[in-house]
Amino acid sequence: MAKTQLNVRVDEGTAKAARERATARGMSVNRYIEELVRQDAGEVGHTFVEAAADFMKQYENVFVEEFGTEQEGRR
Incomplete structure (x- = not known):
C-alpha cells in the first residue's frame, strides 16, 4: 500500500501520550496513529x-x- 504524508498539530500533552503509548507497544508513533485510525474506521x-x-x-x-x-x- 502506498504511503502518503499527513501532518497534524496536537497539544504537547497529546503528543507526549502518543509517544509513550507507542513506545509501550513497541511501535513508532506513526504506526500507532495508523492503527488507531484503522480501528476507528x-x-x-x-x-x-x-x-x-x-x-x-x-x-x-x-x-x-x-x-x-x-x-x-x-x-
Missing part, C-alpha cells in the same frame, strides 16, 4: 466479518452434515 472488524462469512460459505455443507440445519435442531 472499523477496518479490522470489517475484515474479520468478511473472512468469517467467507469461511461459513465455504464450509456450509460440512456444518449441515455434522449438525443439521437450524430448523432440525429446534424440534
Whole structure:
C-alpha cells in the first residue's frame, strides 16, 4: 500500500501520550496513529466479518452434515 504524508498539530500533552503509548507497544508513533485510525474506521472488524462469512460459505455443507440445519435442531 502506498504511503502518503499527513501532518497534524496536537497539544504537547497529546503528543507526549502518543509517544509513550507507542513506545509501550513497541511501535513508532506513526504506526500507532495508523492503527488507531484503522480501528476507528472499523477496518479490522470489517475484515474479520468478511473472512468469517467467507469461511461459513465455504464450509456450509460440512456444518449441515455434522449438525443439521437450524430448523432440525429446534424440534
